[in-house]
Amino acid sequence: MQLYDYYQTLGVKLSTSANEIKRSYRRLARMYHPDISKLANCENVYKEITEAYAGLKNNYRNSTFRHWQVSAERLKYEQQNTFQKQ
Incomplete structure (x- = not known):
């Protein structure tokens, strides 16, 4: 399943927050358990819902981790350049 399909499966938009995704998952999981x-x-529907939630949850965690990793690398680079200019 593609990432977009995960959002569609859970009935949420691409801009939906992690808490709203979780809320939608729980609602659908109760309905189709x-x-x-x-x-x-x-x-089958329950399996699709669970797969979609797991995929979005992992994607959200990975993107958050990558954001902090990139921020740390950028800060390190800026600090090195600051010291070289002085």
């Missing part, structure tokens, strides 16, 4: 739902294909 195989132990609760009487729908014929609820197990």
Whole structure:
């Protein structure tokens, strides 16, 4: 499944926050959980919802980590350049 499909599966927009994604996942998981739902294909839908949430959660964590990593590298570079100019 593509990343965009994950957002579509959970019924959220690309700009949705992590908390809103989690809220949507929990709502859908309760609705389609195989132990609760009487729908014929609820197990497959539940698996898709769970996969989508896991993918978005991991992507959010990775992007946050990359943001801090890039920020640290940028700060290190700027500090080196400052010392070289003096």
